[in-house]
Amino acid sequence: MSLPPRDPGEVPAQTAEVAYLAFPKGCLCMRLREVLGPVFRDEDFAGLYPVRGKPGWSPAQLALVSILQFTEGLSDRQAAAAVRARIDWKFLLGLELTDAGFDHSLLSEFRDRNIKGRDPERLLDLLLDRMRKAGLLKRPGQQRTDSTHVLAAVRRLNRLELTAEHLRAALNALATVAPEWLAATVPVDWFDRYGRRIENYRLPRAEQERTAYFEQxxxxxxxxxxxxxxxxxxxxLRELPQVRGLQSCWDQQYVMDGGRLRARTPKEMPPSHERLESPYDPDARYSIKRGCEWSGYKIHLTEVCDSDVPHLITHVTTTVATVTDVEVTEEIHSDLDTHGLLAGEHLVDRGYVSAALLANSQAAHGVELIGPIREDVTWQGRAGQGFDVDSFAIDWDNQQATCPQGHRSVRWKPHLGRYGHPESDVFFSPKYCLPCPVRSQCTGSKTGERKVxxxxxxxxxAIRRARRDQQTDTWKQRYAARAGVEAAFGQGLRLCGLRRSRYRGVDKTRFQxxxxxxxxxxxxxxAWLTETPLAKTRTSRFRRLRPQ
Structure with missing residues (x-):
């Protein structure tokens, strides 16, 4: 399938006439066409198609249909039917009323081309560039970012189901490509044991029988x-993905002990960021956050929150579930800076903030990272009394610290911390620490000196400034705008099924x-063009009765 670029041109006269009669007050598709014009051009997708072969349907129109599909949560078949039947879609796409549309399978093929092109974010970048030219997007003054969980398009499996289903998946794959070899290789009783989907209610109930099944x-x-x-x-045969997945699963679940295969204990299992969760989605990972458990991925959305422009999403990134928020902060800054969309203030929650980012974001990208810093984790900081780290005067140039009682440190020892991060241990003399009258407020050790x-x-x-600033009313007023990002997740959840992947694999989920x-x-x-006001936060009738 080749790509002969086509000029999008104007909306056909008959299509425009019927559309204005059907929607005298306008509709979403008509307003977008009038403001943005042709959103995409075929030349934007030239790298995804060869120069020879049978001409294909316009990729610019396929891209726009793919987006419209998500505005209403439609399947591929429903979206293809809407192209054939709906006047408003034909108006936005610039199609004749008699245009018969395309087969729904072209949408899946278009997604695959974008994923193989290794630049899935390009479609969002093109849309943002079009909105910038239309005056709807400028370099923002404020942005906000948050993340939420995404369920993989597979069911959760326990260890018995996981191992047996991996084996069944490998058998089905081998039966497809080498049926004669497989039939001559496997025992006859396997056809009953692995011939249908492995489900927990069919497995043994007694612990001893379940252990025997797992070992078998x-x-x-x-x-x-x-x-x-x-x-x-x-x-x-050994290069089949299902066979490689079987090998990885067995390495994670079993171990040879004295020439005998046995199940790994929970402590012997690999960490969750390495552990497979399903034979049908090798990218899905298990994670837990604030009591929410899931297998799948995590999405991070960044949106503009200035009051004089629409709150457009300028960046989206998808990771496996085990990647922490703070690991993507620098990536978000770099990507937005590259596209000229990085705001001067970036509002985030605690998970995106670290000491290094607070110290370096302004110098590296010219952005002020605004988010609550983690409280002091020492017992003094948690108790809110005693002498925490901030109670000590630090002379960085001379590598010396002074305690609240006026005694100076005797040793300063730089080293690498638990995660390879540079740290310095500062020691005080037992000569002053042991007889100190406020020793109980400084250290819990009965015989040792204080170490900072x-x-x-x-x-x-940077941490000291952040902890001091976040106690002020000015900081709290600035940070209050971050809460609005929850509206993006609510809207995406209601209209687009944001928290559930339609597809399998992190690449397809990222493009979704x-x-x-x-x-x-x-x-x-x-909503901006029609001056639709932002919805107010919903409050229950009972909560409204709460005394002020």
């Missing part, structure tokens, strides 16, 4: 892996989130 599955998996890697099998651990100077001072962000931008642009 492990031995069967080893038998199959030995056969696949044996001299009588084709070498390419410091981070690098810039980070230490790009389409979701683009769809929300179209909806928000239309």
């Amino acid at each position: 599955t492990g031995q069967d998996g080893v038998l199959l892996l030995d056969a696949v890697h044996g001299p009588g099998s084709a070498p390419w 651990t410091l981070g690098p100077r810039e980070e230490h001072e 989130h790009v389409l979701t962000a683009a769809a929300l931008n179209l909806l928000r642009t239309d």
Whole structure:
């Protein structure tokens, strides 16, 4: 399929006439076409198509249909039907009323091309550039970011189900490509044991029987892996994704102990960021945050929050569930800075903030990171009494500290901390610490002296400033705007199914989130054009009765 670029041109006269008769007050698609014009051009997607072959449907129109599909939460079949039947969609796409549209499978093929092109965010970038030219987007003064969980398009499995289902997936894959070899290799009783989906209610109930089943599955998996890697099998069989997944699952779940295969104990299991959760989505990972458990991914949305422009989403990134928020802060800053969309103030929650980012964001990208810093975790800081780190006067130039009683430190020892981060341990003399009258407020040790651990100077001072500032009313008023980002997740959840992946794999889920962000931008642009006010925070009738 090749790409002969087409000039989008104007909306056909007959389509425009019927659309204005059907929607005399206008509608979302008509207003977007009048303000943005043709949103995409075929040349924008030239790198995704070869220059030879049968001409394909316009990728610019496929891109726009893919976004419209998410504004209403439609399936591929429903979106293709809307292109054929709906006047407002034909108006935005610039199609004749008699245009028969396309087969729904082209939408899946278009998504695959974008994912293989390794630049899925390009579609959102193109839309933002079009909105910038239309005067709807400028370099923001304030932005806010938050994340939420995304469920993978697979069911949760316990260990028995996970191992048996991995083995069943490998058997089904081998039965597809090498049926004769597999039929001659596996025992007859496997057809009953792994012939249908493994579900917990069909598994043994007693603990001893479940343990025996788990060990039997492990031995069967080893038998199959030995056969696949044996001299009588084709070498390419071991390269099947399902076979490689089976090998990885067995490495994680079992271990050879004295020549005998046994299940790993929970302490012997790999960390969650490495552990497989399903044979059908190898990218999904298990995570837990504030009591919420899920297997899948995490989405991070960044939106403009200036009052004089629509609150457009300028950045979206998708990670596996185990990636922490603070790990993506620098990536967000770099990407937004590259596209000229980084605001002067970036409002985030506690998960995105670290001492290093507070100290370096202004110098590296010219952005002020505004978010609550973690409280002092020492017992003095948690108790709110005693002498915490901030109670000590630090002379960084001379590498010396002075305690609240006026005694100076005797040793300053730089080293690398637990995670390879530079730190310095500052020690005081037992000569002064042991007889000190306020010793109980300084250290819990009965016989030792006080030791203070410091981070690098810039980070230490940044933390002290942040903790001091976040106690002021001025800071709280600035930070109050961050709460509005929850509206983006609420809107995405209601209209686009934001917290549930439609597809399997992190790459496809990432492109789904790009389409979701683009769809929300179209909806928000239309709300801005029609001057629709922002919805007020919903408050229950009972809560309204609360005395002020």
